[in-house]
Each structure stands twice: as structure tokens, then as C-alpha cells.
Amino acid sequence: MSVKTSPPPRARPQAAREHPSGDPRFNLIDRTLKRFSYQQDALIEVLHTAQETFGFLSDDLLIYVARQLKLPLSWVYGVATFYHFFTLKPQGKHTCIVCMGTACYVKRAAEIVAALQQAFHVEPGGTTADGLLSLSTARCLGSCGLAPVLVLDGEVLGRETPESTLERVRQLLLTERSEAAPSANGDAVHVTNGGIHEPI
Amino acid sequence: MNRSDLEALAQRELQRQQAFRCRILCCASTPCLSSGATAVYDAINAAIKEGELDAEVQAVSTGCMGPCSRGPMVTVQVKDEGEFIYEHVSPEVGRQLVTYHARSAASPAEELPEPLRTRLLPSDMPFFAKQKKVVLSNSGLIDPERLEDYVARGGYAALAHALREMTPEEVCREIINSGLRGRGGAGYPTGLKWDMVRKARGDKKYVIANGDEGDPGAYMDRTLMESDPHRVLEGMAIAGYAVGADQGYIYVRGEYPIAAKRLERAIRTAERRGLLGSRILDSNFNFRIDVRIGAGAFVCGEETALMASIMGRRGQPTPRPPYPAQSGLWGKPTLINNVETFGNIAPIIQNGAEWFASIGTAKSKGTKIFALAGKVATTGLIEVPMGITLREIVYDIGGGIPNDLAFKAAQTGGPSGGCIPAQYLDTPVDYESLKALGSIMGSGGLIIMDEHSCMVDVAKFFMEFCMDESCGKCVPCRVGTVQMHRLLERITDGSATLQDLETLKELCVMVKETSLCGLGQSAPNPVLSTIQYFLDEYEAHIRERRCPAGVCTLEKTPVTEWVHA
Numbered sequence: 001m002s003v004k005t006s007p008p009p010r011a012r013p014q015a016a017r018e019h020p021s022g023d024p025r026f027n028l029i030d031r032t033l034k035r036f037s038y039q040q041d042a043l044i045e046v047l048h049t050a051q052e053t054f055g056f057l058s059d060d061l062l063i064y065v066a067r068q069l070k071l072p073l074s075w076v077y078g079v080a081t082f083y084h085f086f087t088l089k090p091q092g093k094h095t096c097i098v099c100m101g102t103a104c105y106v107k108r109a110a111e112i113v114a115a116l117q118q119a120f121h122v123e124p125g126g127t128t129a130d131g132l133l134s135l136s137t138a139r140c141l142g143s144c145g146l147a148p149v150l151v152l153d154g155e156v157l158g159r160e161t162p163e164s165t166l167e168r169v170r171q172l173l174l175t176e177r178s179e180a181a182p183s184a185n186g187d188a189v190h191v192t193n194g195g196i197h198e199p200i
Numbered sequence: 201m202n203r204s205d206l207e208a209l210a211q212r213e214l215q216r217q218q219a220f221r222c223r224i225l226c227c228a229s230t231p232c233l234s235s236g237a238t239a240v241y242d243a244i245n246a247a248i249k250e251g252e253l254d255a256e257v258q259a260v261s262t263g264c265m266g267p268c269s270r271g272p273m274v275t276v277q278v279k280d281e282g283e284f285i286y287e288h289v290s291p292e293v294g295r296q297l298v299t300y301h302a303r304s305a306a307s308p309a310e311e312l313p314e315p316l317r318t319r320l321l322p323s324d325m326p327f328f329a330k331q332k333k334v335v336l337s338n339s340g341l342i343d344p345e346r347l348e349d350y351v352a353r354g355g356y357a358a359l360a361h362a363l364r365e366m367t368p369e370e371v372c373r374e375i376i377n378s379g380l381r382g383r384g385g386a387g388y389p390t391g392l393k394w395d396m397v398r399k400a401r402g403d404k405k406y407v408i409a410n411g412d413e414g415d416p417g418a419y420m421d422r423t424l425m426e427s428d429p430h431r432v433l434e435g436m437a438i439a440g441y442a443v444g445a446d447q448g449y450i451y452v453r454g455e456y457p458i459a460a461k462r463l464e465r466a467i468r469t470a471e472r473r474g475l476l477g478s479r480i481l482d483s484n485f486n487f488r489i490d491v492r493i494g495a496g497a498f499v500c501g502e503e504t505a506l507m508a509s510i511m512g513r514r515g516q517p518t519p520r521p522p523y524p525a526q527s528g529l530w531g532k533p534t535l536i537n538n539v540e541t542f543g544n545i546a547p548i549i550q551n552g553a554e555w556f557a558s559i560g561t562a563k564s565k566g567t568k569i570f571a572l573a574g575k576v577a578t579t580g581l582i583e584v585p586m587g588i589t590l591r592e593i594v595y596d597i598g599g600g601i602p603n604d605l606a607f608k609a610a611q612t613g614g615p616s617g618g619c620i621p622a623q624y625l626d627t628p629v630d631y632e633s634l635k636a637l638g639s640i641m642g643s644g645g646l647i648i649m650d651e652h653s654c655m656v657d658v659a660k661f662f663m664e665f666c667m668d669e670s671c672g673k674c675v676p677c678r679v680g681t682v683q684m685h686r687l688l689e690r691i692t693d694g695s696a697t698l699q700d701l702e703t704l705k706e707l708c709v710m711v712k713e714t715s716l717c718g719l720g721q722s723a724p725n726p727v728l729s730t731i732q733y734f735l736d737e738y739e740a741h742i743r744e745r746r747c748p749a750g751v752c753t754l755e756k757t758p759v760t761e762w763v764h765a
């Protein structure tokens with residue numbers, strides 16, 4: 001790769017505060033920052049937007065948010081790690097969130113988690129080596145009447161059994177594998193650990 | 201908009217609704233949606249279109265109707281004939297509902313054609329007959345996304361009444377007289393709290409609705425926010441007027457995106473109509489509401505932690521006093537109530553304190569919403585008058601325990617509560633009675649357990665929850681929950697001795713007495729209450745290394761055994 005032959009970067013008309021990478025997704029974060037007039041109190045809202053946009057909170061993102069809000073990085077990191085909703089690791093292409101709230105626990109949701117763990121070699125909170133599936137648990141998804149409940153790629157499913165769940169996830173991964181080679185990049189704009197989260 | 205505009209709007213909407221011969225209400229709350237309610241709604245709409253019945257039949261997408269495990273639920277209101285409630289409706293059944301009810305005159309339930317007959321719920325079904333809907337009176341009957349639907353059922357009339365006819369002091373007095381107590385768990389008298397904030401000095405005051413719903417296994421608040429968002433907003437606005445606040449926040453749990461979206465939309469609609477925002481209903485009262493979305497921390501349901509979270513910080517509790525009523529958000533006097541508490545306000549203002557106080561028991565007034573779940577035939581959301589017995593809830597409303605198994609215990613109050621064993625099934629459900637049994641009313645989680653539930657394992661489940669959710673600020677809770685969990689783990693894996701049980705009891709008392717906030721102070725409750733009522737199960741695990749319910753696998757050996765061997 002030769003630096004000389006590439007044209008000099010053209011000065012684009014851009015907002016003064018735009019992220020140096022030029023990644024347009026930062027504009028979404030900037031919009032939230034503006035909506036809250038760069039108030040430091042809006043940190044959680046800004047992190048929500050950042051995670052929705054990028055799928056997870058990378059170090060780079062945390063630094064960006066800290067600079068923009070003029071907060072110490074340790075403060076931002078402290079908040080991001082305090083809340084379960086925020087994830088600092090890239091997520092898999094598909095997510096499976098098994099509810100482990102009381103109603104689901106009483107209806108043996110733990111067996112579903114164990115079955116998934118065994119079949120796909122993934123720990124709760126982790127992602128498979130091929131980056132296809134993230135498994136996590138939740139504390140009540142608010143559909144206890146249908147326990148045990150899980151959320152597979154944003155779809156809430158009730159009255160599951162270990163067998164039915166394994167079958168669903170297998171199907172999902174099967175289509176995936178036949179369609180394209182897996183890509184393990186974690187920045188797909190995708191449901192994150194809250195699972196059923198969608199932009200307001 | 202002023203008061204007569206509001207009444208005109210209600211009239212217009214009522215007339216519009218009455219023009220239909222038949223209204224088909226389709227539940228579109230999350231549990232029914234995951235049972236396929238969207239396809240049912242679409243099929244019903246398609247059938248209306250195909251039959252050219254637009255002028256006679258209206259399909260409405262509503263909030264939760266209650267018996268969520270029987271979903272998708274559909275209620276058909278037929279003019280002059282009454283209501284028909286159907287369970288497990290498939291798209292095909294939905295189509296048949298349209299053609300049948302649009303054309304046929306009333307026929308007795310037994311003569312309905314199949315498959316409608318088997319899906320029709322009897323009108324005197326105890327599930328409905330034993331409930332009393334005050335807070336949920338609109339849930340399942342209105343389209344939560346339409347302000348007009350809410351107004352047609354008397355919505356915002358209480359706010360209009362309070363603004364015109366009552367002083368803030370009178371509003372507080374009315375709430376005090378009603379005897380309403382907080383529905384978030386602790387049961388503090390709501391009116392007294394309002395009066396405290398009203399009297400507090402401050403140039404700015406805030407009102408917060410706590411919609412964090414931390415209890416894992418309960419969804420009352422979610423359903424209220426999703427099924428009748430304006431009810432919560434109206435309650436908050438009346439509170440704002442009563443305490444002198446002009447800004448409200450509603451803190452919604454991060455797992456509830458639909459609730460947040462509906463609230464945002466409801467706020468915007470109400471603002472456009474002059475029912476929120478500035479100069480509400482042409483008065484001098486201004487009140488703005490913003491939604492704040494939680495980020496998944498149970499402790500943020502605790503009021504001081506919740507306020508820290510609204511201010512963008514780590515949700516760690518701070519010692520009280522100062523109470524939020526004196527120094528809350530940004531140091532200003534702040535009123536914080538649960539969303540269900542706010543859901544009670546409009547009915548109280550509209551029907552009067554005496555009406556409300558006539559429901560319930562001497563010290564617990566009104567109704568309570570419970571999320572009935574676990575090993576019971578019909579699970580779902582119920583609203584019952586205070587003082588109803590647990591037996592009525594489990595056997596009449598819930599339809600008993602499936603598979604002819606025996607009732608073992610009911611768990612209330614989630615990780616802060618306790619278990620109520622079978623011998624107390626006839627206890628009235630109110631704040632004092634449940635407390636006397638070592639449990640709490642809690643926010644409304646009610647989990648039924650049968651013989652196949654191991655009570656030690658249940659205690660371990662809740663302790664694991666508290667351990668994970670401890671914010672780590674104070675040592676008794678941060679370290680104590682881990683130790684208690686380890687002891688419970690030893691009991692369930694077979695490696696515990698009777699000494700461990702003693703240590704566990706001591707730790708429970710220590711953590712309870714010395715923790716900073718409610719999370720730590722109540723974390724030992726599930727353990728203490730299961731030890732109180734199910735000591736034999738603990739002892740069976742330790743002495744006989746056997747789990748009576750057959751849940752735990754006790755494969756390890758106590759350390760002392762091989763020391764002595």
C-alpha cells in the first residue's frame with residue numbers, strides 16, 4: 001500500500017465535533033448529545049444510543065462519549081460497567097436470551113440454558129467461537145404468564161422446552177451457515193443484551 | 201383544550217364507538233403477541249374487509265385482558281347482547297368470530313357453533329368474577345395508543361376536576377382520606393408523602409413514577425404502562441399539581457421498550473391536546489413529563505438509586521435521611537411513587553376518597569394487582585380487592601394447581617419477600633397479614649409452587665439474584681450475600697453440616713441489621729421465611745443428604761464426614 005499514490009484527504013464540510021474516523025454512525029450519537037445539550041446528566045441516554053448504534057460499547061466509543069461530555073473516562077467506564085444493559089464486548093450475529101426470572105425458574109428455565117450451553121458450547125454471557133450466537137440470561141422479560149420465556153433475535157417466545165429451543169436455534173444457525181460465511185465482526189446493528197431493545 | 205372540549209371529545213368518541221354493531225377487542229400485549237396475536241388481529245381485519253363489514257364491525261388492538269396463559273385473547277362486544285370472551289383464538293377462529301357475531305343475533309352460549317363454543321369463556325368464570333378492576337379498569341378495553349379511547353372512558357376528567365375545583369391541599373387531603381398506600385412494596389401512606397413534598401420548600405420540585413419493576417417474575421407495572429399509559433400520566437399530573445411540581449420523570453425498566461414507546465407517544469399526544477405541557481386545560485398549571493429508560497440494575501428500583509440513575513450516575517443508594525421529599529433529584533424536593541400507585545389517583549379523585557376506602561380492609565384500602573405465575577392453571581394478571589384470601593386467588597381465580605398436585609407455598613415480594621405455606625392459605629392478603637407471616641405484599645409478584653419445588657433451592661435462587669444485584673457499596677450486603685449463597689450452595693450440593701445452617705441464620709440477621717439499603721436489608725427474607733416454614737427440608741438436605749422435592753443433586757460429602765472417617 002503506497003501512501004503517496006492515494007489522493008490527499010479532501011476537506012469535507014463537516015460538523016466541527018465529528019468523529020475523526022468519519023464513521024457516519026457517530027452522527028447518531030451526536031444527535032443524542034445535542035438533544036440533551038451536552039449535559040453530563042445525559043450520560044446513560046448517550047450510552048443507550050451508542051450501544052443501539054454500534055451493538056456494543058468499545059473503548060473508542062467510551063472515550064468519545066467521555067470527551068464529548070467532558071467527563072473523566074473512569075466515570076464513564078464506571079457507569080457503563082455498573083448497568084447490565086451495557087456490554088463492552090461485541091455480540092454474536094444472533095442472540096438468545098433465556099429468562100431466569102422467578103416464574104421461569106419455577107418452570108425449569110435452567111434446563112433450557114444448560115441444553116443450549118451444551119449443544120453450542122457457549123456460556124451465558126458469551127458468544128460462540130464463530131461469532132454466530134450470543135447466549136445470555138435475563139431477569140424477567142415481563143411475560144411470566146407464558147413461562148419459560150426466551151427472546152430469540154428480538155422475538156419473544158413462550159412455553160419453551162429445552163428440545164423446542166434447541167430445534168429453533170439449530171434451524172437459525174443452519175440457514176446462516178448455508179447462506180454465507182460467518183462474519184465475526186461485532187458491530188452489526190443488532191439487538192444487544194437487552195434483547196428486545198429497539199430505538200424509540 | 202378546556203373542560204368542555206374534553207367532554208365534547210369524549211362524547212364524539214362514544215358516538216363513534218356506538219355506531220358499530222360489534223367491536224372486536226384483540227389483546228396486543230406482549231404475552232399474547234408471543235402466542236401469535238398479530239396474525240389473529242390481521243385475520244380479523246381481513247375478514248371485516250372481505251365481508252364489507254367496515255361500518256358494522258370494528259377491530260381494536262388493546263392491552264392485556266388478564267388470563268395471559270390462555271392467549272391470544274379476544275373480547276367481542278355486541279350491541280344489546282353483551283360481551284363474549286374467547287381464549288386461544290387462532291386466525292381461523294378470528295375470521296369465524298367476525299362472520300358469526302356480525303350477522304347472528306344472540307344465541308345462548310351452548311348453541312354457539314364450533315369452534316367458537318369451546319373457546320368461549322363462561323361469563324361467570326371465577327377468574328373474572330372474583331376480581332375488582334380499579335387500576336386496570338381500561339386495560340383490555342381501550343386502544344392504548346389512542347387518547348380518544350381513554351377520554352371516552354372518563355380519562356383526564358379527574359385532572360380537570362382537580363385543577364378547577366380543588367386546591368393542592370385538598371387534593372393531598374383526599375388522597376390521605378382514601379387510605380391509599382404505596383404499591384411499590386413498602387406501603388407508605390401516599391397522601392402523607394404528597395403532603396410532605398407539598399410543604400417542602402423549594403423553587404423547583406419533581407415528581408417521579410417508578411416503573412423499574414425489579415421483581416424478577418412480575419409484570420404488573422409493565423402491563424399498566426403498556427395497556428393504559430394515560431392513566432399513569434394523569435396520576436402524575438394530579439400529583440404535580442398537588443405538590444407544586446412542574447416536571448415529572450417516568451423511569452421505565454430497560455427491558456420494556458414497548459412501554460417506553462407507548463408512554464412517549466402518549467405524552468406527545470397529551471401535550472398536543474393541552475392535557476400536559478403548559479397551561480394544562482387552560483389553567484395556570486404547567487407540567488412536563490419525560491421518559492427515562494433504565495439500564496438493567498435491580499437496585500435502581502430503590503428510590504435514591506433511581507434518582508442517581510436519572511442524573512446519569514451509577515445507581516447506588518445513598519443513606520436516608522435526607523429523604524427525597526426534602527432533597528431528591530438535583531437536591532430538590534421530589535415525590536416518588538410506583539406507577540400502580542399513580543394508577544389509583546384518577547379513580548380516587550373522580551369517585552371520592554370514601555368510595556376508595558370502602559374497598560379493602562381496615563388498614564389496606566383499595567385493590568392490588570398481582571402477576572399470578574408458577575404452578576397454577578391460569579397464569580396472568582389479576583386485580584383483587586385487598587383482604588381476599590390466598591385460597592381464593594389460587595383455587596378460584598387461578599383454577600388450582602395443575603396435574604392434581606398439592607399446593608406447597610406462595611411466594612410474594614420477590615427477592616425481598618417470603619413464602620407462605622399451605623396452612624396459611626386462608627390469610628387475607630393485606631400489608632399487615634403478609635408481614636405477620638414473614639413475607640411482604642411486595643410490588644405484586646405472586647408465584648405459586650407445588651410439591652416439585654425445593655424450598656432450599658428457591659432460597660438459593662433469590663440469594664443468587666441478590667448477590668448479582670448487590671451494588672457493592674456496603675460490605676454486609678456485598679460480602680454477606682456471597683457468603684450466604686455459598687452456604688446455600690453447600691446445603692443443596694450435600695456438603696453442608698448443621699453448623700453451616702447456624703452460620704447461615706446468624707449471617708441473615710447480621711446482613712438484615714447492618715445493610716445500607718432495602719436490597720441488603722431484605723435479601724435474607726427468602727432464607728429466613730423458608731427456614732421458618734420448611735426447616736425439615738433444610739434438615740433433610742443436611743442430615744439425610746436428600747432433596748425431598750427431587751430438585752437438588754446432592755453428590756458431594758460434608759467435609760467433617762471424611763475428617764471423622
Ligand SMILES: Cc1cc2nc3c(=O)[nH]c(=O)nc-3n(C[C@H](O)[C@H](O)[C@H](O)COP(=O)(O)O)c2cc1C
Nearest residue numbers: 382383384410413414501502503537538541718719
Ligand atoms: C432494592 C429495592 C428495589 C426496589 N424496586 C422497586 C421497583 O421496582 N418498583 C417500585 O415501584 N419500587 C421499588 N422499590 C421501592 C422504592 O424505593 C420506593 O419505595 C417506591 O418506589 C415508592 O413508591 P410507593 O410509595 O408508591 O410504593 C424498591 C426498593 C428497594 C430497596
Ligand code: SF4
Nearest residue numbers: 074078672673674678
Ligand atoms: S480503594 Fe479500590 S475500591 Fe476503594 S475507591 Fe479506591 S479503587 Fe475503588
Ligand code: SF4
Nearest residue numbers: 671673674677717720
Ligand atoms: S445494601 Fe447492597 S445494594 Fe444496598 S447499598 Fe449496600 S451493597 Fe448496595
Ligand code: FES
Nearest residue numbers: 099101104141144
Ligand atoms: S419470570 Fe420469565 S418472563 Fe417473568
Ligand code: FES
Nearest residue numbers: 227232264265268
Ligand atoms: S397479554 Fe393478552 S391477556 Fe394478558
